[in-house]
Amino acid sequence: MAWQPSPESLSTLAACLKDSLSGFDKAAQKQAEIMLTQAKSSPDINNYLVYLFSSQEPPSGLQCSPEDYFLIRSSAAIMLKNNIKTSSKEVSDSSLALIKMGIPMCLQDKNAQIRNYAGVIATEMIRRGGIMSWPELLPELLKMIGNESGQVTDEAQEGATAAMAKICEDNFKMLERELNGERPLNFILPKLIQATKSPLPKVRAHALTAINVFTARKSQAMLNSIDDLLQHLFALATDSSNDVRRQVCRAFAQLVESRPDKIQPHLPGLVDYIITQQQSDDEDLATDAAEFWLTVGEHEHLWHSLSPYIGKIIPVLLDCMVYSAEDIALLGGASDDEDEEDLEKDIKPQFAKKQSARQANKDGSADSAQNGNAYEKLASMDDDLEEGEIDDFDDGDDASPDERWTLRKCSAAALDVFARDFRDPVFESIMPYLNKNIRHTDWPYREAAVLAFGAVAEGCMNVVTPHLPQLVPYLISLLNDPEPVVRQITCWTLGRYSSWAADLTDPQQKQLYFEPMMEGILTKMLDSNKKVQEAGASAFANLEEKAGKKLEPYSLPIIQQFVRCFRKYKDRNMYILYDCVQTLAESIGPALAQENLVNELMPALIERWTKVSDQSRELFPLLECLSYVAMALNDAFTPYAQPIFVRCVNIIHQNLEASLALTNDPSIEAPDKDFLITSLDLLSAIIQALDPTMSAKLVQESQPAFFELLTFCMEDPTDEVRQSAYALLGDCAKYVFEQLQPSLPNIFPVLLKQLDLDNIIDEEIDNGFGVINNACWSAGEIAIRHKSNMAPYVPELFQRFVEIITNPGIPKGVTENAAIALGRLGLGNGDLLAPHLANFAEDFLISMDEVDPSDEKATAFRGFTAIVEKNPMAMEKSLLHFFTSIARYRDLKLRSETKNGLHEDFQKAIGIYRQIIPQFDQFLSQLQPQDQQTLRTTTYVRSRAD
Structure with missing residues (x-):
């Protein structure tokens, strides 16, 4: 007999699902989440979820409004997807059979959101089980997409194509591999190309989206279909749908990388086409078009072919760099917000840098984490959210234009690339624009001119240099512009030209240009607007990198300004302030250890250290900053070392215990591995910085046992944790070998396992090599001290x-x-x-x-x-x-x-x-x-x- 739900259980589950998405009653929401967690243990839970999700009308006995039932279906879909993702092996065969029946039905649903959810679940099923776990799915989708029976609804065609696009995005490697003597993509790709002729705009757009997963990849299927695809792309270039033309622009951009030989003959026509699309009123379409210039400009050979068209392209880029009226409205105008607290969602997540020990023939300089790149592409998507899922914190199109990738940023990035490609001619082409707009009375034009001037800095420095004695003082004056956005971009542009000022050797010129530039940027670090503060701090980190040891004479006023910032900054800007401090430590090195500088800087850092909790993400940049400071101070760090060392050991212990608890109870939240990484890196820095007797004492007195914790970190499943652990192991071998030696019988079996190349997973091979690199180095450091005692290993x-x-x-x-x-x-x-x-x-x-x-x-x-x-x-x-x-x-x-x-x-x-x-x-x-x-x-x- 076919499975049937219990009406009572169904009603209870439906109520919990609805309440779990309720943003109004937090208590009910929390209670619903608890009950849903408990419901996961039920063997029938996935049956109930797919039953609710696939039923277009509320089941008999379930009383609710259409709006509430939509929420129930949505919540059921999300929970079902997460169950498949986290516990796919525990989903019973009977539940899988029901899911495989229900998903194709949901792909034909009248509601587009429900169809999206169905596509997400289908993708997760394939990703977890492989194509052969559901061999009927892809043929069924292709039949629906092609409407082979002539009776498939528009909604079904759209749902099937959207699902196919998701499956291609998440499983592209699987589709390219040989399976039973055939590669699925060889069959799928021609069908998708044919689907671009569909009378339905959404089908055409989704089909192109799926195809574009492969346009940049040199698969056999794409090789066989490239000419047919190009014919279709040219036919679609004038499509009435903006979404279709967006995908056409993306396809051309990706083919630049994979098949430049096919793009080259059509470049004159493509230049005119891309310019036309970039001038569209649809900003998403215009932005995708502008990215074409980035890919061509960065191509090793193809960029030369754009030379005759620079005069056409540059003016369009400049026009697109002016804030739109909509962007200006979203920016919110001038405001002094320095005293406003930051919202948690406004604080950008920071990610710990991987510790790489002694990489041979590598440039040891570290890129600043905050380079102040005004057109940096932001990637803020949550990996756990798929298209169609609900994110309470998603601001969508309301996000501030300086927080998302925009046509303005893309155009500025393209101008930067062209400046590096063509150099002097680009600056000559923007000079009239600069002369007209850099002193414009309307701030959006003034701001765009400053952005353009900054964008060409790297490529056009030689031709720009004669103009800098006139332009730099004017830019410094713009640091006091009444419009915060102008002050913000001026900081960035001055940072781009800081290498010129830092390299001045004549004392009078340094006094005229370098010192006012440095002072002006430093001053903006305490601007009344928080985004200007951030831009000032980013620019100053850039200046520190360019100036290096030349900053030594100015160290005291710089640190005094940093200390003022520590007192003033809210949470978000504290992150970039740490970067400024660590970049200064890296730039001037041991000069930072002067007593007056230590007495200014360390109390401010220690005060922050005591305020930040062990669970705060602010610990990541703080620990990283302290690593650089410890290395610069060496013995001068000794008075501060013991409590910091002890706390790092405790943080590692807490996070290892949390990881152990997770293995026993998968429902609890996983600890953030960056706590381990940054703590390990700081311990490395302290052990290197202090006198070996002091380092040895800290290691010896560690509770829990230092090398026991380190061994656990060496076995952590996360590559970055192991990479930092082996760096620390090597430093211990160098500086505290006597304390390490008794633990070597426990450490060597773990180290030997790490050196086995067979343990590196293909998809993670780059990270795996970083771990092996550090494991090799640490083994060598042990070998030169352990000598003949190494014999067993x-x-x-x-x-x-x-x-x-x-x-x-x-x-x-x-x-x-x-x-x-x-x-x-x-x-x-x-x-x-x-x-x-x-x-x-x-x-x-x-x-x-x-x-x-x-x-x-x-x-x-x-x-x-x-x-x-x-x-x-x-x-x-x-x-x-x-x-x-x-x-x-x-x-x-x-x-x-x-x-x-x-x-x-x-x-x-x-x-x-x-x-x-x-x-x-x-x-x-x-x-x-x-x-x-x-x-x-x-x-x-x-x-x-x-």
Whole structure:
């Protein structure tokens, strides 16, 4: 007998579902959420949910208004989707059968929102179970989309196409893979292209949306269909629907990346088309059109082809950079809001930076988290919300124009790209516009001119420089403009030109331009408008990066202004203030440790430290800021270290316990991993900064046990947590090895597992490499101190390191760190590795060829040379490479015992080969002449007369 719901249970569930979406009665909402959580344990819960969701009319006995029933159906859909997402393995076969019956019905519903929900659930079913978990779905959708029977309703066609678009977006890799000898996309793509001829605008738009998932990807299906697709795109270019033309613009932009050869012949016509669409009254369409310039301008070769059209394109970009009347209304005009508290939804989430330890051949400079990019594309979507779901905090189109990606920002970004592409001609083309508008009496034109001037800074600096002595003072005067939006963009533009001011060497010019610029931006950090404060702080962080150590003479007034900001700022701007402090610490380094500076800065930071709770997201930027400050202060950080260290350990402990509780009760909220990441990073910084005896004391006195917690973090499922944990492990090996040593028997099994390449999941391979990089580095740091005690772990470590350095798919920096760790294993373990020397010597030497001179490289070569001495005959095929490496070893800047010992080791190794090789000088003649000369002019190779 078919499953039937209990009327009483159905009514109770319906009431809870309705109340769970009620924004008026918070008590009822909370009670409903509790009851729904309890209902999840019922084996029939998903049956009830799909029954309510798929019933277009209220079931018999359920009394409610059409509006309330819509809420019930919506809430049922959301709960059903979440159940599939979080507990798909627990959904019974009978429930799955009901869901597969109900979803196609809902895709034909009269209500568009219900159809959207159905598409979301179908997508989640495929994502969790794979295509073969519901093999009938895609063929059924394609039949509905194509209206093969001629009897499919318009709503069904629209619902099926929207669902197909969602499935393509969330499962594109699955559709491209071979399945039972066929790739689903080979069948789906032609059907979608055909659907772009539908008489229904929404079907055409959804079909293009689905197709655009693949236009930037070079799949076989797209290769086969590209010419047919282009024909359809050109036919749709004049479509009456703005949504269709938006997707056409997106398709052309994505084809620039995947098939520029197909775009190139049509570029003249596309230029005119994109300009026309960019001038549309529909801002979404205009913005998508403007993104075409970004993709072409950033294409390695195609941008050259735009050269003849710059005169057409630039004026359109400039016109689109002026705030629209609607945007001006949303901005709300001038306001002094410095004393208003921030709403929680206004505070942008911050994400902890991944700690990467000693990445070989990487630029060590950190990008400022807040670069003040006026046209930065904001990504604020909640991953847990799909199209059609209800978000109580979604402001939709009412969001402020400086909080969302707009035509204005996109046009400014395109101008920036063109300035970097074409340089001087772009500035020459905007000069008339600047002359006309930069002093305009209407602030929107004045603001747009300042934005344009800032946008061309990077690409046009050479041609702009002669104008800066006149323009910079005027910009500084605009910092006092009555309109906050003008002050805001002026801060950003001055930040873009701060490198010019910072590089001035003439004292008089510095006094005329750099110091007023710095003072003006600093002053705006305490503007009466909070967004101007934010722009001032962003610009000053930018200036700090450009000026670097040149800020040292001004450190005290800068820090004094920061301290005033700590007293004044509300929550949102506190985040960027931390960035200013950490960028200053990074820029001037040890100069920050002067007593007067420490006495100004640290009390303000510690006051904030005591106010921020262990659960606040503000901890992330605060902990990160303190990491940079600790590294700059070194021993001067000692008075503040102990309570900060203890609190970081407690935060890690709390979050590990919360993660453990989550495994026992999946219904509780998961802890934010950024608490772990930033705490681990700050512990690393403190251990590096303090005198080793103080660091050792902090580690020794830690409760809970420090290395027990660290080992748990090394096993955390989140890559970023493990990456920071291994960075901390390496720092502990360097600075507190005596305290670490007793824990190594527990740590090494975890570390060895991490080095197994088979444990990296394909989709997360980039993050996985970051963890392996740090694991290699930490293993090497342990090896040079543990020496012969490493013996129990040498065989497996050796195997892992060789697998990494011989794998061509591993990033260069990771193979270099693995090679360094492999070499260091030879310190005290040469006997164990010598029998294998012939199998890894060449790969080791290749990996080390481009590693910059450092103590790490020196210790790696010392260990390698120790292995060579144990088995010199194994170097037969690699000996010339080894001698070349010795000849080209440059470490003039190194002043350490390691350096001296290395050159003695090189001398000893060459001496061994002089004894083994009868015609040694003749053997050396196989080297490059300059390498022979280097060896002969050093003490490495002496003539036989000596």
